[in-house]
Amino acid sequence: MITCSKERMEDKIVTFSKFGDTGKGGITRLSMSPEAIQARDELCKRCKALGMEIKTDDMANIYATIPGEEELPAIAMGSHLDSVIQGGNYDGVLGVLTAMEVAETIVAEKIQHRHPITVVVWTNEEGARFEPALMSSGVISGKFDKADMLASADKKGTTFAEALEASGYKGDESNRMTSDNYKALLELHIEQGPVLEDKKIDIGTVEGVVGMVNYEIFFKGQSGHAGTTPMPYRKDALYAACKIIQYLHDELDKLDSNLVYTTGRMDVKPGIHTVIPDDVSFSLDARHQNPDVIQQVVEVVERIPKEVEKCEAGFKLNWRRKTTPFNTELVDFVEKNAKEYGYSNTRLYSGPGHDAQYMADVLPTTMIFVPSVGGHSHCEIEYTPVENCWKGANVLLQTVLDVDKK
Numbered sequence: 001m002i003t004c005s006k007e008r009m010e011d012k013i014v015t016f017s018k019f020g021d022t023g024k025g026g027i028t029r030l031s032m033s034p035e036a037i038q039a040r041d042e043l044c045k046r047c048k049a050l051g052m053e054i055k056t057d058d059m060a061n062i063y064a065t066i067p068g069e070e071e072l073p074a075i076a077m078g079s080h081l082d083s084v085i086q087g088g089n090y091d092g093v094l095g096v097l098t099a100m101e102v103a104e105t106i107v108a109e110k111i112q113h114r115h116p117i118t119v120v121v122w123t124n125e126e127g128a129r130f131e132p133a134l135m136s137s138g139v140i141s142g143k144f145d146k147a148d149m150l151a152s153a154d155k156k157g158t159t160f161a162e163a164l165e166a167s168g169y170k171g172d173e174s175n176r177m178t179s180d181n182y183k184a185l186l187e188l189h190i191e192q193g194p195v196l197e198d199k200k201i202d203i204g205t206v207e208g209v210v211g212m213v214n215y216e217i218f219f220k221g222q223s224g225h226a227g228t229t230p231m232p233y234r235k236d237a238l239y240a241a242c243k244i245i246q247y248l249h250d251e252l253d254k255l256d257s258n259l260v261y262t263t264g265r266m267d268v269k270p271g272i273h274t275v276i277p278d279d280v281s282f283s284l285d286a287r288h289q290n291p292d293v294i295q296q297v298v299e300v301v302e303r304i305p306k307e308v309e310k311c312e313a314g315f316k317l318n319w320r321r322k323t324t325p326f327n328t329e330l331v332d333f334v335e336k337n338a339k340e341y342g343y344s345n346t347r348l349y350s351g352p353g354h355d356a357q358y359m360a361d362v363l364p365t366t367m368i369f370v371p372s373v374g375g376h377s378h379c380e381i382e383y384t385p386v387e388n389c390w391k392g393a394n395v396l397l398q399t400v401l402d403v404d405k406k
């Protein structure tokens with residue numbers, strides 16, 4: 001079977017790791033930052049050298065295309081080049097670099113293809129500088145209001161609209177990916193979890209992205225002096241919050257063992273060591289592929305009493321995301337190709353959200369996962385051996401060629 005070049009794959013990873021290099025093994029490459037623009041420039045330079053035509057849309061998503069032999073919709077593959085603060089060299093960027101390597105292999109090996117083949121770069125996937133995450137795939141798939149997104153500002157007060165104008169990458173709305181001009185979308189990504197590496201599996205055939213709910217759970221008590229208020233008189237909102245975190249763990253652990261849930265943020269007010277907290281809230285993020293299990297989580301949250309340790313308790317649903325199944329024909333291609341190359345593989349669902357999940361509502365879409373060493377992601381030690389990156393690129397290549405034939 002035809003394969004990509006491992007040497008070229010490694011060269012791409014090394015080259016792109018310089019854009020936003022933290023000097024500690026990772027990168028900080030916030031969307032539309034000078035470092036992100038450098039990475040975009042390098043991508044465009046390399047794609048142009050391969051004879052690809054480059055367009056951008058009104059959200060600065062990049063589409064670099066090798067023309068096909070026929071006038072047909074394009075087959076797209078790619079991911080994002082932006083990172084979180086002190087992120088790694090694989091999240092997102094590997095999906096772009098493997099797509100570039102596939103394109104380079106097709107050009108270098110003169111592989112015939114009927115459809116145009118496009119490398120896509122999604123703008124501001126991480127939402128680390130401009131919230132929310134998945135911003136640009138969200139706009140073009142109709143999830144987010146464009147005007148709201150343009151008004152999103154970073155910590156210095158720069159709006160996304162201003163950064164977009166200054167980037168030189170703002171293009172035309174008519175260049176957006178639609179189901180008319182694109183036939184399929186493939187996104188290779190690191191797993192960002194420990195399962196593939198732990199089971200010594202090369203390729204994750206991603207069946208979809210899990211559904212999730214995100215709650216804000218809050219408590220109102222009474223502040224008072226830490227030295228003068230006897231314990232029986234207290235309405236300590238932090239103590240109430242702790243009781244409910246314990247309750248949630250006790251109840252959620254009784255549900256399906258694939259359920260994952262997290263309290264990642266807690267706000268304690270007034271936040272002074274000599275004052276009893278009177279205003280406490282925390283987040284609850286819960287994810288599972290089966291909507292019934294998510295519904296069971298909802299029911300656990302709804303059983304939180306209105307009064308906890310003499311404090312008023314309540315909750316608010318921040319957002320909910322349905323489980324997104326990927327296109328079964330594309331999923332089958334990925335699995336078949338992993339098998340044909342002789343790579344160990346398994347089917348799984350993605351816990352994190354990806355641009356592909358939003359675009360799956362627009363056109364046939366799927367993802368390919370490669371292992372993350374130690375399961376680490378969104379940190380500088382994020383790592384995937386070049387061998388695994390190359391295997392992923394090979395599966396991506398063959399899947400593009402399968403889509404081209406049908």
Ligand SMILES: [Zn+2]
Pocket residue numbers: 080091092125189
């Ligand atoms: Zn990513």
